[in-house]
Amino acid sequence: MRLLLAEDDALLGDGLQAGLRQAGFQVDWVRDGVAAEHALAGGTYAALVLDLGLPRRSGEELLSRLRAKGARLPVLILTARDGVGDRVRGLDAGADDYLVKPADLQELAARLRALVRRARGEASPRLRAGAVELDPATREVTLKGARVLLQPREFALLHELMLNAGRALSRQQLEERLYAWGEEIGSNAVEVHVHHLRRKLGPDVVRTVRGVGYLVARDERG
Amino acid sequence: MSAADRSRLPSLRNRLLAVVLAGVAVAWVGAAAFAFLEARHEVDELLDGYLAQSAALIAAQAAAGEGELDVEHAPQLHRYARRVAFQVWERGRVLRLHSLNAPDGRLSPRDEGFDDVVIGDVRWRVFSSYDGDRGILVQVGEVRQSRDAIAFAVARGLAAPLLVALPVLGFLVWVAVTYGLAPLRAIGQAVSRRDPADVKPLAVRSPPREVEPLVSGLNALFARVRASLAHERRFTADAAHELRTPIAALRAQAEVALASGESAERRHALEGVIAGCDRAAHLVDQLLTLARLDPALDARPPGRADLAAIAREVASTHVQAAIDRGLELAVEAPASAIVAAEPALLEIMLRNLVDNAVKYSAGRGREVRIVVGDGAAPLLRVIDDGPGIAPQERARLGERFHRPEGTVEPGSGLGLSIVLRIAEICGARVAFDASAGGRGLCVTVRFPAVGART
Numbered sequence: 001m002r003l004l005l006a007e008d009d010a011l012l013g014d015g016l017q018a019g020l021r022q023a024g025f026q027v028d029w030v031r032d033g034v035a036a037e038h039a040l041a042g043g044t045y046a047a048l049v050l051d052l053g054l055p056r057r058s059g060e061e062l063l064s065r066l067r068a069k070g071a072r073l074p075v076l077i078l079t080a081r082d083g084v085g086d087r088v089r090g091l092d093a094g095a096d097d098y099l100v101k102p103a104d105l106q107e108l109a110a111r112l113r114a115l116v117r118r119a120r121g122e123a124s125p126r127l128r129a130g131a132v133e134l135d136p137a138t139r140e141v142t143l144k145g146a147r148v149l150l151q152p153r154e155f156a157l158l159h160e161l162m163l164n165a166g167r168a169l170s171r172q173q174l175e176e177r178l179y180a181w182g183e184e185i186g187s188n189a190v191e192v193h194v195h196h197l198r199r200k201l202g203p204d205v206v207r208t209v210r211g212v213g214y215l216v217a218r219d220e221r222g
Numbered sequence: 223m224s225a226a227d228r229s230r231l232p233s234l235r236n237r238l239l240a241v242v243l244a245g246v247a248v249a250w251v252g253a254a255a256f257a258f259l260e261a262r263h264e265v266d267e268l269l270d271g272y273l274a275q276s277a278a279l280i281a282a283q284a285a286a287g288e289g290e291l292d293v294e295h296a297p298q299l300h301r302y303a304r305r306v307a308f309q310v311w312e313r314g315r316v317l318r319l320h321s322l323n324a325p326d327g328r329l330s331p332r333d334e335g336f337d338d339v340v341i342g343d344v345r346w347r348v349f350s351s352y353d354g355d356r357g358i359l360v361q362v363g364e365v366r367q368s369r370d371a372i373a374f375a376v377a378r379g380l381a382a383p384l385l386v387a388l389p390v391l392g393f394l395v396w397v398a399v400t401y402g403l404a405p406l407r408a409i410g411q412a413v414s415r416r417d418p419a420d421v422k423p424l425a426v427r428s429p430p431r432e433v434e435p436l437v438s439g440l441n442a443l444f445a446r447v448r449a450s451l452a453h454e455r456r457f458t459a460d461a462a463h464e465l466r467t468p469i470a471a472l473r474a475q476a477e478v479a480l481a482s483g484e485s486a487e488r489r490h491a492l493e494g495v496i497a498g499c500d501r502a503a504h505l506v507d508q509l510l511t512l513a514r515l516d517p518a519l520d521a522r523p524p525g526r527a528d529l530a531a532i533a534r535e536v537a538s539t540h541v542q543a544a545i546d547r548g549l550e551l552a553v554e555a556p557a558s559a560i561v562a563a564e565p566a567l568l569e570i571m572l573r574n575l576v577d578n579a580v581k582y583s584a585g586r587g588r589e590v591r592i593v594v595g596d597g598a599a600p601l602l603r604v605i606d607d608g609p610g611i612a613p614q615e616r617a618r619l620g621e622r623f624h625r626p627e628g629t630v631e632p633g634s635g636l637g638l639s640i641v642l643r644i645a646e647i648c649g650a651r652v653a654f655d656a657s658a659g660g661r662g663l664c665v666t667v668r669f670p671a672v673g674a675r676t
Contacts, residue, residue: 011501015475016474018474080470081463101467104473105477
């Protein structure tokens with residue numbers, strides 16, 4: 001899952017980016033409000049982590065502009081302002097969650113996963129597709145109850161497809177969601193990861209939709 | 223303070239009471255003494271007249287034969303009726319006629335006029351009249367004591383009411399003083415009942431003129447305390463708020479290091495932890511500096527500082543930092559430039575200015591100049607040729623924790639707040655402009671001329 005992190009503090013941004021990456025997210029980091037807006041206009045993000053005290057355009061302003069445009073992107077405010085009034089204002093301005101610095105990275109990652117899940121209308125944190133189960137929190141994948149070891153990128157690809165179960169995603173869409181800025185993408189990286197997934201989970205989990213992309217079928221039981 | 227302690231303190235009421243009663247008593251006794259003297263004088267005049275008249279009457283009747291007259295046992299018609307004694311001498315030697323109470327010898331050695339004599343234990347007032355034609359000397363004497371008794375009676379009449387009046391007056395003064403001091407007592411109670419956190423002005427409706435300075439003084443003090451408390455609260459809130467970000471960064475970096483399996487990533491995160499510690503420490507230093515500057519330091523009399531010496535001192539300690547960032551650091555200063563300010567404060571101020579200039583022009587400028595101007599209006603300039611600051615941003619410079627947009631260098635956002643605060647203490651003005659070439663930032667601190675401050 002690809003996140004946009006808007007944080008002007010160099011050291012904190014760097015730490016959050018590294019920490020969220022460790023938690024399995026792809027993180028693009030911008031340091032002011034205008035850059036955040038440009039990034040949101042041009043990329044596909046699963047969620048936005050927003051600091052309120054951003055230079056050039058404040059977090060509040062960015063958020064209200066975003067909501068005014070009808071964007072449904074989950075937004076988590078991460079700020080040093082801890083007053084109840086601040087929280088209320090932030091949530092009322094359109095934020096989905098509010099965390100006060102210093103936040104626990106694990107908690108931040110869990111809240112982001114929950115935000116993404118809710119945004120997709122899922123109730124259960126675990127995703128299921130046929131015999132395959134994926135737990136976003138523990139980053140475990142099981143096939144018929146047996147644990148399957150996946151490389152981080154393979155996990156991320158399966159996660160994206162399962163989050164969008166029933167909907168085909170193009171190679172380009174997948175690349176966008178799997179890779180942050182500046183990460184090198186091999187020309188057939190997605191194909192390679194799909195190939196590995198099929199080898200580990202069986203050929204039927206990820207289907208190819210010719211001329212469109214890839215699909216994980218929606219699990220009717222779940 | 224306990225009630226017992228308080229009762230040992232001098233009491234305004236007792237003092238007023240003592241002064242008023244003592245004053246009244248002294249004035250009254252003085253008046254009585256004056257009345258006594260005046261009465262005695264008047265009585266003397268009056269009775270001397272009667273004495274002379276008596277002498278004339280006796281002389282007129284002295285032709286009768288010699289003998290004694292018992293005036294002593296004559297009926298006393300009035301309590302002030304005088305007891306007089308008289309003698310009628312013929313040719314000054316033979317006692318022809320005398321009252322029974324008269325002494326044997328002459329009442330007075332004088333032949334004419336008034337005389338005061340003491341015969342035995344008794345003081346006499348004597349009038350002598352000599353009739354040269356008939357050779358008769360008449361002397362009429364009156365016991366002095368009876369005169370004094372009259373004067374004393376007059377004075378006593380005046381003084382006696384004092385004994386009754388003083389206690390009554392004391393009570394009245396006590397009541398009046400108690401009533402008069404009621405506003406003071408009310409204020410005292412209002413202040414002592416106060417919650418320590420309550421710094422609202424005292425609500426005293428129309429205080430008396432004498433108490434008004436106390437009330438307004440107290441209210442001015444409360445206002446200052448209120449402002450300082452508000453400032454303290456805001457400062458603490460700001461400080462806590464600002465410490466959150468470095469602490470959050472520390473925590474994030476530490477968590478990354480802890481979870482990382484890659485040594486390069488772990489190393490990067492641990493370096494981040496150290497950088498975060500440095501930054502938090504710097505922030506705490508700056509906060510403490512600002513906190514120490516903030517209480518009412520202004521009241522302290524300024525010392526004398528040599529701007530030029532301070533500029534050279536700060537330059538010598540900052541030159542290495544400048545060189546490390548590829549900058550030259552230069553000082554343009556006269557031999558000395560005296561300003562009325564605390565040298566330590568000026569050093570903190572200049573250090574912050576030079577820190578900023580070096581930090582923000584690193585890699586984008588060539589040199590930082592410290593310029594000192596002496597003369598009537600001493601000034602201090604720190605000029606860099608870095609990227610400068612947009613005019614619309616300059617207005618917000620110095621706001622606490624404000625860091626201009628695009629700021630990437632770590633900093634507390636407090637440096638210029640400290641500079642402005644020190645300038646305020648020194649009575650100096652600070653201006654932010656573009657440097658001469660249109661690039662970079664030029665910070666000018668203008669000090670009041672030495673001796674101009676009152």
